[in-house]
Amino acid sequence: MSAWKPLLPVAMVGTDRQSGPLPEWPGEVGALVAQVGQVTSPGQAAPGTQAAPPASIVEGPAGQVLRTMAVIATCDAAGTQDRIWTAPPTEPAAVDRLAVVPERLDGIEGVAGSPRTLLRWALTEAPTRLQQLAFVALAEANLRLPEMLLPLALDAGRRAVALRAPLLPVLGERGLWLARQREDWHYAAGAAGDAPGETPWTDGTLEQRRAFLARERAADPAAGRRRLEASLPELSAKERADLVAQLAVGLGIDDEALLDRLRADRSREVRDVALDLLLRLPDAAHPRRAVERLSPMLRRERALLRQHWVIDAPEAASADWVSDQIVIARSSTEKLGERAWWLCQLVRQVPLGWWTTTTGMTPVELLAWAIKTDWADAVMRGWFDVLSATREIDWCEAFLETQTPLQTHQAAQALQWLPQVRRERHWLRHLQQGALPLSALVAAASGGEMLGAELSQAMTGQLLSRARAGTLKDDYAVRAMLVDFGAVVHADSLSAYASLADIRAADETAAHAEQLQAVAQTAALRRALLALSPDPTPRTS
């Protein structure tokens, strides 16, 4: 607004105090200013009489400044345009090879809106699990997000770290370019996340170092072990325990020496991690010594015509136990007696495989046998401790199927150690027996992997019958998880799941109506993603 500059001093100070000749402007603007100053004001000379004096005389200096202002204001408004731009042009985004999510999906049943609208809904209102599912599905279909949704998607990734990895492949060149334009989207700009080199290990957070070590162990176990070993002196106890646990990736007998040293670590946590890992190496020296110690306690006896196994507890502790991390003194709150305690300690250092090979019994048979022995509590506690380190599937199943005096939380743990397919069988049984509240099952099932067809059908069936009975709207816990559940429900059950949204109660609340609408949106999004998928047969996990 440089046109105003000559006028500013007098306008700020006021013509009362600074009356003098007005500044002049060059060119046509100046000519117009001068001309306007000479124009007669109306009302100062009646028509037909002689010419009135110029307005500049009549109105005084203030009037003259005002007239000039009127001219400058108009000329300035007419003349203001774009300005000179000297900044170097930014590199435009590269051409995208990936196709963009299509605008419409015609003829797909149950997909009312455009897939883009559904994705927008998912990015603004859906839980992270559903967003993640959408990104993964788009990546599998070799599609990228539409440009308009990129800012929302980058913001979602900024908030939820779990989304970043699945988001990257669907950003396309445009999304990567956009991420470079804004500071808080730099996580997706390509450089930081998957940089080669050792930066994540040398400069990263504990999470990044853990991920780095796991990657290296998977590729080259020896290199990973050497890296960890070299860093041990500078790590805190918590970090040592955390990172040593990563030796589980690519664990082998070569790791024995390091683990054996770590058995004597200052930190109890690290010692426990090392012992747990050693249990997975039956050929290592420490578990072999443990087997030698336990073997004499187990013997076969003949009663009448049948042979049966008998377990006994040690009569006394041995001096060499301490160096193998056997705790001889039990705590004052311990429920086991002294000999039982010692037996439990011996059992928990022996890999479970020794029991099945030695006795020829299956885990289920072993559990049935152990319950009847005199030392049932000690043996089963020891076994469960081993299982927590080794997580053998048949032992988990045996614990879940046998009527053992297991605590509920232990049962839950054993369930957690199972792979998804096996776990679902138990969920299904709980569902059919009504042993657990539906909300607990929905909570456990949601947020994880995609559910199998059978469990999905059973759970959706229960939800539907509750909706029809009108009780679903009052079950706040289940209601709130319906969308999360929709993200993992099997494709075969999508129709049943979607029909939840059509069961409306007359007295439903606005909040419930919104949740049901979200159910319909979830189902529509899932169907759209399935339709986009290169392999439209539903995937079974």
Add this chain to the structure above:
Amino acid sequence: MTLTMEGVLALAPDEASAKAARGLTSPAKWPLLGADDAAVWGECQGSGSKPYQTQVDLSGPAFRCSCPSRKFPCKHGLALLMLRAQDASRFAAAEPPAWVAEWIASRGERAQKKEERDQKAVERATERAAQIADGVDPAQAASALADPDNAFKRESHRWRRIEEASAELQRWLGDQIGRGLGALDDASIRGWRTMAARMVDAQAPGLGQRIAAAADGWRVGADWPERTLSRLGLLKLACEGLARRETLPEPVQADLRTVCGWPLDQAEVLAAGERVTDRWAVLGVIVEEREGRLNERRVWLHGERSRRRAWLLDHAHGGRGFEGMWLPGIAADLTLAFYPGNAPLRALIADASPTLEPEGAVGTVRLAGSESWQDEWQRVAERVAAHPFAMLHPVVLANATPVAADAGPHLTADGRAVPLLVGDADWWSLMAVAGGHPLAVMGEWDGRALRPLTAWQSGTKGPAWSRSAA
């Protein structure tokens, strides 16, 4: 009328209503759904025992619902239209029930009465215009006509009051410049507001608004002295114009009347305004909230054959929605009646009900490809020269690349740049759509920055980006 979800959503008074409406689009919520050529109706199960009776006159669309909501249109009306847009087959073609038929009939009656009123006003205005053309003095022409509601007398009375107020404003302006802007303090700014109120009392609210805007801008931004001088300068120009109003050409008089905040009666515009028939494409739409829950909608149009620009201005109070579905990228064959003025831009639709269709061919090529930035600035300069009081100018900048600079968002091309006035979410979606490549961007130029409304990509149908609803 082609109903689309997007079109229906554009009618929602706010985001909450749109969301609530989406929650009601389950057919299970609607025990009764019916339609005929003129209307759709339905009964929606609400929280009470009696269902709400919701109906939409498709010619508007106009809404009516028995629910107590103060929102307009309410969620039920929106949901009904969404259902219709999603799946028209759910609506049984039927004779409308009494509650629908009565309403449609009463709307028809009202429309007819309004038409008759308008027709009368048109006849009067035409007659007066004819007499003036014959050389009869306007005042006599008016008084000679039967002037049942004393309109002319009232009009000249109001002009007199405005002219007196304008003379007072001139003196006041002189006082301010005499004392200097540097001497302004809270007390003197209060005085400015008093002056603004006096203008409103003198039936020149437009002048009052300009004084109030100048008071609001006091010490706002580093360039406030320049901006204040510009505002006061234009007020001076208006006063000068008002003092010699009768000697000015009629279009300029009309502009002065607009500056005073005294709009012409719509009937008069329809009767006497310049008519332009063309295929009008929607360049951009913006809804902004003004003071006191008043919503203002501006629709910018571009005539494909006439190459003229036009704007439609609507206001809606307290959460009411707007009639008519104007979306960027659609075009319609319409006859517009322009408000008189020295650079006419504001217009009314002279046809009864337009049929809007998505316009596939509105692309950069026909819209802006032939016009350079320089041509656009020329348009602005000419309009300012003809009508210095105009505050917003529609501008289409072709070949414009959005750039995030340290100084904020800009559009750039060939070493030139324009600062943008844009919200964060809109800005980043515009950036995403452009990806560092040029777009054609339509926006409102306010003399300092451009508020982008719509953007097109070369070679694609329809807009690639549009400003999100406020």
